[in-house]
Amino acid sequence: MRISVLGQRYNDNQKLRQFFASALASIRALPGVQSAAVTSQIPLGGNVDRYGFHVEGKIHANPELDESAERFCVSPGYLDAMRIRLLRGRDISDRDTWTTQQTLLINETTARSMWPGEDPIGKRAKLGGLDLPWWTVVGVVADIHHSGLDIAPTMQFYIPHAQWPFPDSDMTFTIRTAGPQGSLASAVQQTIHALDRTQPLSRVMPLEDYIGLSVQGRRFSSILLAAFAAVALFLSALGIYGVTAYSVAERTREIGIRMALGAQPQEVFALLLRQWVVLVVFGVALGVAASAALTRFLASMLFDVRPTDPATFVSVVFLLVGVAALACWIPSRRAMRVDPIVALRYE
Structure with missing residues (x-):
């Protein structure tokens, strides 16, 4: 007062x-x-x-x-x-x-x-x-x-x-x-x-x-950055889903052959998901390296948190891997339900 x-x-x-x-x-x-x-x-x-x-x-x-x-x-x-x-x-x-x-x-x-x-x-x-x-x-x-x-x-x-x-x-x-x-x-x-x-x-x-x-000016900037980050995360997940779905569609005939030769649906699912998760982890690793190099430009907006705070990086990595895995899981799950006869006729 x-x-x-x-x-x-x-x-x-x-x-x-x-x-x-x-x-x-x-x-x-x-x-x-x-x-x-x-x-x-x-x-x-x-x-x-x-x-x-x-x-x-x-x-x-x-x-x-x-x-x-x-x-x-x-x-x-x-x-x-x-x-x-x-x-x-x-x-x-x-x-x-x-x-x-x-x-x-x-x-x-x-x-x-x-x-x-x-x-x-x-x-x-x-x-x-x-x-x-x-x-x-x-x-x-x-x-x-x-x-x-x-x-x-x-x-x-x-x-x-x-x-x-x-x-x-x-x-x-x-x-x-x-x-x-x-x-x-x-x-x-x-x-x-x-x-x-x-x-x-x-x-x-x-x-x-x-x-x-x-801190109201910095708070507004933080909210704006968070909104852009959320949009970027959504677009990334959508892109991963689209690429994965397209890849599954392209490999439908291969999936049919594998299942006709005795491969179980769970094995097909694990094969597809494993291949995409490896790519996702590689992409996240590149992103973390780039983030560590660029966070110094955000240091002025951080309070009581280091730009390279381990807890923040670990939580973001888990979030990105989780979102990407979910985007890959949906098309891979759909591949499990492919009828081998239909898949063999797929062009």
């Missing part, structure tokens, strides 16, 4: 912080709310806020070209609400206020990049301009995909909303619930409006919808 706090009454930083603190206290008291927090950026929300990240003791020849990291200005409880794992150190808490030591959390990528082989807890960094005060690292959290599911996590840091010198007025409430979300959304809106009816709310939706919006 996004809120943009408006009005002259909130032009003071302390009043703005107090509004969000009061709103969170009221939301956390609602039935069904397990945890709640506010954040300046929501993962996959479409906005990226980057700040310079300057490590104490590191020489900065050109600060303008130095490292930068994604900034998240959050309240206590954000990690719990978003289920982001705390790997070491401590979380942001209510003890982190405007008058206490300025603290921040960093992600795994930042820890590896800025302090390789070291424990970053207790280390200090400056954010943005070099004339700003030092911030002390108190915890390391797991990486998250912020810019996109197909984009590797970059350097990220989290700072207490109560300590940021320029508090954001555009914030997002992140709420984890134990029950239906629809009724709770209405209750949260009423809670906010009870504090200030003039404040507009937007993008009231589950996190799954944020994820859906971020």
Whole structure:
């Protein structure tokens, strides 16, 4: 739930912080709310806020070209609400206020990049301009995909909303619930409006919808590709059936001779089916080799699946062999019922 706090009454930083603190206290008291927090950026929300990240003791020849990291200005409880794992150190808490030591959390990528082989807890960094005060690292959290599911996590840091010198007025409430979300959304809106009816709310939706919006273009492309693949599979099966049926018709006289000489219908069926399955397996093998070479062009559309995922290839191979075997089985089955006398007269 996004809120943009408006009005002259909130032009003071302390009043703005107090509004969000009061709103969170009221939301956390609602039935069904397990945890709640506010954040300046929501993962996959479409906005990226980057700040310079300057490590104490590191020489900065050109600060303008130095490292930068994604900034998240959050309240206590954000990690719990978003289920982001705390790997070491401590979380942001209510003890982190405007008058206490300025603290921040960093992600795994930042820890590896800025302090390789070291424990970053207790280390200090400056954010943005070099004339700003030092911030002390108190915890390391797991990486998250912020810019996109197909984009590797970059350097990220989290700072207490109560300590940021320029508090954001555009914030997002992140709420984890134990029950239906629809009724709770209405209750949260009423809670906010009870504090200030003039404040507009937007993008009231589950996190799954944020994820859906971020991948809707790729989802459409995937559906389109799946539709084309289904049509191609149908045409392939139809083609195999047609070729097999034609071959059986061409070999009708041969089939009649075999059966007249004592071949059993099951033997004729096995002979025809075996010959076609060998060709099908050979064709599928060529297709798998070509697919392995071409899947890299689809890598940008895959999430948490490798382009050469073995399970996917095995399942597709079984599907193709099954469809092809069925297409061969029907004409071969029909050949079992051929009358040898009729077959011998067939031209």
